[in-house]
Each structure stands twice: as structure tokens, then as C-alpha cells.
Amino acid sequence: MSNIVAIVGRPNVGKSTLFNRLVQRREAIVDSVSGVTRDRHYGKSDWNGKEFSVIDTGGYTIGSNDIFEEEIRKQVQLAIEESDIIVFVVDVEEGITPMDTEVANILRKVKKPVLMAVNKVDNSMRVNDALEFYNLGLGEYYTISSINGSGTGELLDALTEKLEGEVIAENELPRFAVVGRPNAGKSSFINALIGEDRNIVTDIAGTTRDSIDTKYNRFGFEFNLIDTAGIRKKSKVKEDLEFYSVMRAVRAIENCDVAIVVVDATRDFEGQDENIFWLAEKNKKGVIILVNKWDLIEKETNTMRDFEAKIRREIAPFTDVPILFISALTKQRIYKAIETAVDVFKNRKKRIPTSKLNDTMLEIVKHNGPPAIKGKFVKIKYCMQLPTPTPQFVFFCNLPQYVKDPYKRFVENKLRENFDFHGVPIVIYFRQK
Ligand code: GDP
Ligand code: GDP
Numbered sequence: 001m002s003n004i005v006a007i008v009g010r011p012n013v014g015k016s017t018l019f020n021r022l023v024q025r026r027e028a029i030v031d032s033v034s035g036v037t038r039d040r041h042y043g044k045s046d047w048n049g050k051e052f053s054v055i056d057t058g059g060y061t062i063g064s065n066d067i068f069e070e071e072i073r074k075q076v077q078l079a080i081e082e083s084d085i086i087v088f089v090v091d092v093e094e095g096i097t098p099m100d101t102e103v104a105n106i107l108r109k110v111k112k113p114v115l116m117a118v119n120k121v122d123n124s125m126r127v128n129d130a131l132e133f134y135n136l137g138l139g140e141y142y143t144i145s146s147i148n149g150s151g152t153g154e155l156l157d158a159l160t161e162k163l164e165g166e167v168i169a170e171n172e173l174p175r176f177a178v179v180g181r182p183n184a185g186k187s188s189f190i191n192a193l194i195g196e197d198r199n200i201v202t203d204i205a206g207t208t209r210d211s212i213d214t215k216y217n218r219f220g221f222e223f224n225l226i227d228t229a230g231i232r233k234k235s236k237v238k239e240d241l242e243f244y245s246v247m248r249a250v251r252a253i254e255n256c257d258v259a260i261v262v263v264d265a266t267r268d269f270e271g272q273d274e275n276i277f278w279l280a281e282k283n284k285k286g287v288i289i290l291v292n293k294w295d296l297i298e299k300e301t302n303t304m305r306d307f308e309a310k311i312r313r314e315i316a317p318f319t320d321v322p323i324l325f326i327s328a329l330t331k332q333r334i335y336k337a338i339e340t341a342v343d344v345f346k347n348r349k350k351r352i353p354t355s356k357l358n359d360t361m362l363e364i365v366k367h368n369g370p371p372a373i374k375g376k377f378v379k380i381k382y383c384m385q386l387p388t389p390t391p392q393f394v395f396f397c398n399l400p401q402y403v404k405d406p407y408k409r410f411v412e413n414k415l416r417e418n419f420d421f422h423g424v425p426i427v428i429y430f431r432q433k
Contacts, residue, residue, distance in 0.1 A: 002254035005054035006083035019056035177252035180262035189327035258286035344423035396433030
């Protein structure tokens, strides 16, 4: 299961500042590898050896100054539905506002852990000012300063204590999440795939929240489908706003092996599609892209090729991803879509024997070593795939610090050419030996 922490609260209390503090250190490392920064409102963090995802719910609102109360209520509602732990941020400078009271009223009824963080307690003089927040009826709170970091350690201690520890033994069946923007055709795709009878075998039990994970047997494949379109129908938040689709995608993607990203052929592949794609990449999940509603497109000679090229430009550098053109309406290539998702699932579980890996890769790096720096040559001696849930490789060499990103990408491309990791993010480390 996943560990998703949502930061909620009214505008200007310091949610984004806290979010950045939680994810920054780690993002800095990740981004120096991938060379890209994308979604600012979703990130991974860890504390006391436990990993979790953080969502800054406020980050998704546009024009946060004249935000409506109704909007905040919806955000909080969605955070409750889609996260595991809620951090409720309030502001000691402003004290309790009516909106804080309103949010607290919602949160008091929630069964999930809620941690209240009284922010902007930059010095000890303000600790006493925080006392008034007991009046919100949420019990204990944590005084923090998101700007200088004080108190955030205690907050994180409390938070990680509430995270799920051991990962539940994984079901061996592929878990596919059907994700995408509102109206891309997710429900239609699922209906086309599983038919009206909804060939349900069993629900996966054992989760406190509504089950969104259902086992199917279609076209000779057995798989679990995580249906974000279906959750929308059960949710208290009915609107199809972009923010909500991302929130839902987060949980679905964290719980899947392969994300099936459905995009609408009649619209451009753009920011929101990209965000959903990067959620999958960031979580090291398999990905396939389905360009749906292909029946509506007037085709000329290069229409498909051009559309595909545009998507690949947007998703660079992780371009080794299957892109299929389908129609949920006419069921065109529906079977192919599932077959491809199964292939990606297998690629993600693939283990390359060490001898085979070395035979191939050492031969390649021998003839194409990393460029010498200050007259020093990097010698790669040995490599292996790590026993991790997703493909990760370590290359042992004399001077790992001299191996730069372009060379890492070269090695990644060679791994992809030789061993087929189509649709799967891979990680490469260089280590001293
Ligand atoms: P959000 O709208 O809730 O995401 O709030 P922001 O993170 O954008 O912060 C709103 C304002 O409060 C900004 O000017 C921040 O610099 C400031 N702020 C955030 N955290 C702190 C803090 O711990 N202490 C002080 N003094 N100011 C803070
Ligand atoms: P969701 O919000 O992603 O679940 O999208 P829906 O499945 O509800 O589809 C949104 C709209 O697009 C509906 O009116 C569908 O009938 C239509 N639609 C979905 N797939 C296709 C398709 O392949 N071709 C055409 N022409 N329309 C489609």
C-alpha cells in the first residue's frame, strides 16, 4: 500500500513552504539525475528510513488570494479520500480564522490520522501564541517554522510513526492503473475492455477505504485493474477539475505496476497529461500511453507519426515508452493495449543474469568509455542488476564521480537496446570499486 501525506489548510499559512522543506533535499538529488523538474506539488520524501509521498493541495489552486471557501472544502474532502495522513497547517501570526474552524470541523470527523502543524512559530516567544489552536478541538499540535525548519523534525517523527511499515505481500497479478485527464475516455476504455457484464472475480479485501482494485480475466490475461474513473463516481467530490484527476492518479499510480495513461486524441498532449506521465515515471512504474478517440481524427499520411513524435518530445528523456492509438468507442486496438501493458509488466520484473549483463555491457563500455577528465580515465570493471522491485543497475568503476549524466544516458540507452525495458524507468548507479 501507499503512504500518501496531504498538506491542507487555507491559503498563505505556509503549505508550499512546508512542502518544499519536506521534498527539497530529495528532489535536489533526483533532479540532478534526471535533469528535469516537473510537478511542483507532488514529491517524495523520507524520514527515519520511511518513504512517503507528499501532496501540497493548495499548490493546485489558481489565484490563491481570492480562493473560495467552497474550493478549500473540496480540497480537504479530496485529501481525506485520497491520502493516508493529513497535515493541517495553520498560521500563528494570523491566529484562528473562520476558515480554519471550518476545515477543523471537517477534519475532526475523519478516521485517518490528522496532524495539526502551527506554522510560523519562528521563535520561542511565539510558542505561547500557539495555545489558542487547542480551541479547534483537534487535540495536540506541533509548532513549526517551515522557513527555518524548527519543529519540523518532531512533526516528521510523529508522521512517520503513523506510516505503514511493512509492504503487504504483493499479489503476483499485474496491477494496471487507468489514469488520465477528465474525459480522456478512461471509463469508456474500461467498459470496452471488460464488457457490460464487468467480469469481476473478486475485490481485494483488507483496505479500509473503498476498494478500487478489482481482478479481471479478459482475453486470456489475468490482471488487477485500478479504476480511477470508478472512484470518481463514488466520491463526494464530483467535479472533474484537473486537480482532482491528479490527486486520484497519485494513489492509483502508487498502487500499480503499470500506468495506462489515456490521452484524448482531439486535444493536444499537454501539461496535465505530462504531469500524470511523470507521476508514473517518478514512482518507477511501467507506463504505456493510449491515444484514445482515434476514430475522431481525420487521418493524413503522417498524422499518427506526427502525433507520436510530439508526445515523445514532451516526455523526453524517458521516451522508450509504448504509444498506441486506440478507440474505446470502436474497440480498435483494445486487446493490443492490454497485451502491451502485460509486456511492460514483464519488462519491469525482468532480471538480467549477471554474466549475460557483463558480456554485453563490458564489451560496449570498453569501446565507448566515459570521456577522460583532467587526463584521468574511468575504468568500468563490472556491473550487475540489483535485486530491487524495479530495474536498477550498478556499474563498478575506479572514478564514479567522473561519470556524468550524458554517459549515464548512453549506458541506459545501451541497456534498453540490448535487453528491452520498453515502458519501464530504469536507474543506473556508478560506484567505487
Ligand atoms: P500557502 O499558500 O499555504 O502555500 O503558503 P506559502 O507557503 O506560499 O507561504 C505564505 C507566506 O508565508 C510566504 O510569504 C512565506 O514566506 C511565509 N511563511 C511560510 N512559512 C513561514 C514560517 O515558518 N515563518 C514565517 N515567518 N513565514 C512563513
Ligand atoms: P473519463 O472521464 O476519462 O472516464 O472519460 P469517459 O469515458 O467518460 O469519456 C468522455 C467522453 O468521450 C464520453 O462522451 C465518451 O463517449 C467519449 N469517448 C470516450 N472514448 C471515445 C472514443 O474512443 N471515441 C469517441 N468518438 N468518443 C469517445
